[in-house]
Structures are given as structure tokens and as C-alpha cells.
Amino acid sequence: MKGNSEHKRGWIQVKYGKMNEDFANLMVNEKENIGTFDGDSQEFSLTQLLNKNKNSKLWAKLIDDEDRSDYFAIKVTKKPLSKLSGKKVFPKSDAYIIKAKIDSESLLKREYILTEDGLKNMKYTVIPNTGISIKLRNSKNYTIQKFTKDSFIKAFSSYIDKDKIEECLLSLLIYSNDKEIYKNENIASDLGVNYDLFIKRMKVHFSEITTEKELLDQIRRDAQSKLINIIKSNKPLMEAIFIGKGWFNDPYYASYIYVHGDLIDNVPTDFFLTTGSGRSKGKYTIEIKPR
Incomplete structure (x- = not known):
């Protein structure tokens, strides 16, 4: 002024x-x-x-x-x-x-x-x-790896029989909620799986189960357990999923994680499988998250 x-x-x-x-x-x-x-x-x-x-x-x-x-x-x-x-x-x-x-x-x-x-x-x-x-500050449940249909098949083609891999993906995506069970036929069709024949075989395999919901729940749990065992028993696959090594060249795979203000070695940890949010819209993804 x-x-x-x-x-x-x-x-x-x-x-x-x-x-x-x-x-x-x-x-x-x-x-x-x-x-x-x-x-x-x-x-x-x-x-x-x-x-x-x-x-x-x-x-x-x-x-x-x-x-x-x-x-x-x-x-x-x-x-x-x-x-x-x-x-x-x-x-x-x-x-x-x-x-x-x-x-x-x-x-x-x-x-x-x-x-x-x-x-x-x-x-x-x-x-x-x-x-x-x-990782985001205060991040507790970040995604380790997200698989689309194509990347899932490519990632696990060496570990799951070729004629069973689409059925494995269907098993992971399958609905067991009474209001959404009808969507399973569409998912199976999109994956090239005959849903009726698939369910018929599963009923024989899990013969002790009597209700449809229990059967579908067991199909999903069984597929999740098998896939987790496949990942844990194959070191190159485990490193690729957690670190990116083998799927990306250096320096684009992550040897370290920066989270909560600290820098730690990026080592495989306990994890679980879940489906992405686009399943009902035909966008099929399987996500791996830390437990």
C-alpha cells in the first residue's frame, strides 16, 4: 500500500x-x-x-x-x-x-x-x-494381483490341465446366493463351459452335499484351496504374482514395498482370493489380496 x-x-x-x-x-x-x-x-x-x-x-x-x-x-x-x-x-x-x-x-x-x-x-x-x-497411506487390503480371464488362463496354463482351466475359473466366479444363481449359466457360457454337465460332475464329486447352495459354496471353496496350493508350491509363479518378476523386466518388478512410512522387502505373504466388482456385468476378474 x-x-x-x-x-x-x-x-x-x-x-x-x-x-x-x-x-x-x-x-x-x-x-x-x-x-x-x-x-x-x-x-x-x-x-x-x-x-x-x-x-x-x-x-x-x-x-x-x-x-x-x-x-x-x-x-x-x-x-x-x-x-x-x-x-x-x-x-x-x-x-x-x-x-x-x-x-x-x-x-x-x-x-x-x-x-x-x-x-x-x-x-x-x-x-x-x-x-x-x-501403497496408499493406511492401506490395509490392497490388491496384490488382478487377473482378467485371458491373463488368468495364461498365468496358470502350466499348472492346470488345459481342458480344466476354464472350469477352474468358473468355480472361482460361481454365485451361490439364491438371488444370483441364475447368472452362473451366463458366466459358464462366456467361458465356453457347459454348465449343466459341469454341475452334474460336481454333484457326483461332492455326493454328500444335498442342496444347491451348499454345492456351489463347496465348488468355490475347493477351487480357491487348489489355486492357493498351486501358487504356494511354485516359487516362480509366487514371485511373479507378488513381485512381478518374470512378467516385467527390471526395474518394473517391485523388490520393495513402501507402506506406513517404511520400506520393507517385498516377500510373499499369506493371501486370499476374491472376485472383482464387475462379475455381474461380464467383466470377470480374480483378485489376490493380503490376508
Whole structure:
């Protein structure tokens, strides 16, 4: 209000230093946006933390070198090729570590946030086995792996007989609720399974069961148990499902998980199977979640 320049008289400049933090909190409170925004926010926050604070205890988990000045965390922004689906999809890792010469001015301009898109024309080396999967804050029941019909068949074709794999998928998707049992014939048809013959064989196999609901419940439980045993008894399959190793090239499989502010080894844990929300609409998915 006391400016010396006539054209600036009456101007007031306001600086909002906590805008990023406050906007993040506002978006978290809006439940409709929490998934995408909060996920991206945490991925950017972790890469920023690592690049800004080379004394962070998290670095000791990622690299052996005590001199961390030339190591940087990169946020994944590309969709690499999945060997499972044969398509470019979001990978298991959300960030990974590189070694490069990046001057402090460039880091300040980017606010210590580095992404794959910003690596063009830059010489760098990817540090092996440093892929990090970043989970939402307070996440308790995240999805380890989601299979579509095609990816399920491809993932388990080496472990389940070819003429039984669609029946296995049907068994996992089958409805036992009285109001929804009628949907099973459509699911079977979509999977190329003769539902009447399938149920007839199951009645012989589970001959002690007398009611339809109990039979359908037992079919699903039996399929879940068999699939869990298949996964647990095959290390390469277990690593592919939990870590992405074998289905993605390094650095797009996740050797580490960042959750609740801590960086831990991404090791297989106890899990259960469930169906996705699109089952009644013909979008068949099987999800693996931590127990």
C-alpha cells in the first residue's frame, strides 16, 4: 500500500507456502478422488524425500554405497510391456533408483521430483532390483494381483490341465446366493463351459452335499484351496504374482514395498482370493489380496 512505483500502488503479494500439503489433505478428504490423487501424491512424496534427504534411513535399504550424492529416485510414468498380457500396462513398481550426475539447480527447479519423462537426453544407470511398490497411506487390503480371464488362463496354463482351466475359473466366479444363481449359466457360457454337465460332475464329486447352495459354496471353496496350493508350491509363479518378476523386466518388478512410512522387502505373504466388482456385468476378474 506504500509502494514507490505508481503502477504498483495498492498491490499486495500473497505467498502460499503450504499449498501442496493443504491441497493434498483436501483431496484425501474427498473420497471420490482419493485413489488416483493420493496414490500419485505419495509416489511423488517418496521420490522427493529420497532425492532431497540423502541421509534418510530408507537409502540404506536400497543401496550399499555410503556416498549417495549421485543416486536418485525416479517415479515410474511409463507403461512397460507385460510378458503375461502381452500389452503395455502399469507395472508392479512405482519408483526405482538410478545413478546419474544431476546438478543441484536442476533438482531445485524440479523440487527434487524426478520422473521417467524427465530422463530424456540424460545419461544414467538403473540400479538393479530397486523397484518400489508404493501403497496408499493406511492401506490395509490392497490388491496384490488382478487377473482378467485371458491373463488368468495364461498365468496358470502350466499348472492346470488345459481342458480344466476354464472350469477352474468358473468355480472361482460361481454365485451361490439364491438371488444370483441364475447368472452362473451366463458366466459358464462366456467361458465356453457347459454348465449343466459341469454341475452334474460336481454333484457326483461332492455326493454328500444335498442342496444347491451348499454345492456351489463347496465348488468355490475347493477351487480357491487348489489355486492357493498351486501358487504356494511354485516359487516362480509366487514371485511373479507378488513381485512381478518374470512378467516385467527390471526395474518394473517391485523388490520393495513402501507402506506406513517404511520400506520393507517385498516377500510373499499369506493371501486370499476374491472376485472383482464387475462379475455381474461380464467383466470377470480374480483378485489376490493380503490376508
